[in-house]
Amino acid sequence: MGKDLKRDITINDESGRPLLAADVFGMSIKFLVDDMLNNAGKGIDGGTIDVTVHETGSEHTLREIRPASGGDWGSIMVDKEFENLLIHIVGRTVFEKFKHEEKEDWLDMQREFESRKRETTVDSESIVGMRIPASLIDLYNKHSQRDLCTSLASSQYAGLIELKRDKMKISNKVFVQLFDASVTKTVGHLKSVLSDGSLKDVRILLMVGGYSESPVLQRAVSEALPGTEVLIPAGASSVVLRGALIYGHNLSSISERILKFTHGTAYTPFFIEGIHPRSKRFKEKDGNQKIMLFKIYALERDREDPVYIDDDECFKIGELEIEFDEESNTSKRKVSLSMLFGGTEIMVEVEDICTGKKKITTIDFLG
Template identity: 60%
Template sequence: MAVMASDSQKTTKRLLVGAIDLGTTFSGWAFSFKHDYDSDPTKATTKHWQSKSGTLVTEKTPTCALVNPDGKTLKAFGYDAENEYRELLDKGEEDNYFFFKRFKMKLYSKIGKDLKRDMTIEDEFGRPLLAADVFGMSIKFLVDDMLNNAGKGIDGIIKPSEIHLVVTVPAIWSDAAKQFMREAAEKAGISKERLTIALEPEAASLYCRHVHIHKPGEIGNVSMNKLPIGTKYIVVDAGGGTIDVTVHETGSEHTLREVKPASGGDWGGIMIDKEFENLLIRIVGQTVFEKFKHEEKEDWIDMQREFESRKRETTVDSDGKTGMRIPASLIDLYNQDSQLDLCTSLASSQYDGLIELRRDKMKISNKVFVQLFDKSVTKTIGHLKSVLSDGTLKDVRVLLMVGGYSESPVLQRAVTEALSGIKVVIPVDASSVVLRGALIYGHNPTSISERILKYTYGIDIAPRFREGVHPESKRFEGPDHCIRCANVFGKFVTTGQTVKTGETQKTKKCCAYRQADVLVKIYASEREDPVYCDDDGCLEIGKLRIAFDDENNTSMREVSLSMLFGGTEITVELEDKCTGKKKITTVDFLG
């Protein structure tokens, strides 16, 4: 196979690598210098974020963006966004601003779901802005904050061209979602040449392959850096929005290869938040809950933060109770609307003895609180068992849990009890290993040697019509006066196929007749051998416009089109056979 110029060939000038993790619930950054990476690949500088009170210190900050009234500039991000929005609420000035939380999930989509550049997203209270602007402003804040911290030691020493940035995304995201994130990063001022998209489970797996992560007394007496070459293991990346499940195999020199493509769903931590909202609605009613959410915004934000804290602490102790503050404004709204006392109502409801209210303190039995996890846990366990039912994975004995949601004792217990015979490994600071691993990938993209394709990819071609083979409905006369068949699927690669990093998988020829350019449509299917582009399950996912840069108007222009699938994004190399010129480009998945 031919090797195309790829990300793996552009590492010599990466003197500083920075990683950006714009998560669904929490976000953060990390960086490392080349000389530090060479001596210790796990060495990284991260930021410890503080809430306003200073009592809460985390390695990530809430994914909250407060946007100025112009809709184009950011006022604050993270804890600062939450705190400044409260101040605006106190002053009654909040209506002119936009407050976004957990907006990353807007990009969760599977094959066939449209994502467009001009799509809008609504803030917490239904006010829309262009999604690309919100993502771009957020990424820019994280990049600027990271460079301000790193810049204290690099002024005049490292050129901007020697700084490389890695943005992480869930592995189960669609090609369109990955492209959207790349373009948002470019909108934030990161040039294409200095930007890499990394898959979150891969990054986490890379980091854990370099460190001894077992602590005495922890579940799973296994060290990932001691696994023999050729060992297969499952990676569960459980975040706030999605849960990615991938299977990796250890390689030499701390490398790894993918042996089963990423799969999963939107079963992350925010599914539990939604179940908590449903619990409140069952207690106070839909009308009171919506009124509270929109009229008592500051209290709503405070309650969300408190629930996030309680959610992380919840254990499976059925005899315990979880206490949290319930805003007096919610209690008052219920009492006014129903003409009843909430405390009395609880005592005469299905939650008698399970949920108690004393003034503004609600005590919820662990039995009820753990039930909030049921949907998320059930879907996750069911999917893991489905993955393990693959006969090729019968030798898997290790499961690595990473991501913020992996720190939940409820999820940990469910996974270990459901998967007997498999040792579960949970690294210290599971929520930050993606950032640290992204730095390793940024310094050495060849750490990932092989990947497995999720889909069969191809282009729309029109070969000569074959009597008795092609349907008459697809017969047409081409510009060259030959009888051709329309909409034939010209396959490049097959679902389940192993592809190597940096290698071109296949080359095809495209022809344009008396045209200055030609539009090539890219299709994907979960089937191995689709015949026509309009078959069931075969979907157009992107376009590639080939523009010629001269005025040679011959009767036919031939272009050699080579596609590289081994990276986190699809790359294309074009060669104009008339001029011999070549160029690297990408597929447009956003239309």
């Protein structure tokens, strides 16, 4: 296909709507670049733990029975603990200078730490070895006027962390402690989700994503949920990507979902004294207009329904404008707004009942 790709080639989305291939690829590349820039330095395999519950249906389909929930307790939390360990060893000033001035060495160090995270086990008495960049050692020696090896030998980490040339040897005990906060949060949330009486029949837990490959996390989850079978597929770090590709080719693979958010549109009711605050009151100059603008808002589904669009945690996700053929009295004009859920984006349609004129737009989930 790549040899024949031209500017005017179109592809269809799940609703059959034709889109310019160049626009789709351009948007995808922009999202990936923005995501990499926004998440630079936040951990190589992401930072969130997301828990959702599905049941299998007929013909290899899935039905969601609990929407995704969780928090930023994943790999990024372990990475942060590693940063704190380095700060305790070399000091915050040296560490920050190293991160900003020696970015390539810092990235290499993160990659090596990522590898060690996926290898280290709880019971092992072995030493976790990592290369420490010469640039970091030089910065410390220059700033503190002391040798880093000597400083470690006389610190709280004496006998637990040792430095020989450019090799840092960390005791397994110290390394596993870097997981403590993340594991505690993750296990606690899993227990909370599964304590729901409607989920008493859940017997299998499927762990995916790069962090799932950590033996430390695997053991903690298995011990916390003794009656649940824990499955980690081969290549767990790429399972989410492969699942997205499967879903893209077969949208019916997920037969039912539960919305994570409540959706609605802003509107302007008549002011009622004693019910609406005076700060929200305003008066229109006249009742005629040629354009009607619909603003679409969302709120997490477990929150109380908002009264006003500027209420806490209520946020705008898109808007749609319809133009009338001629000026009309708004109070007498009937306009229908509908939202279609179930695909990879929300489809919003506005129809002028008087003329049958329609306007359609979509709202994606890219933020």
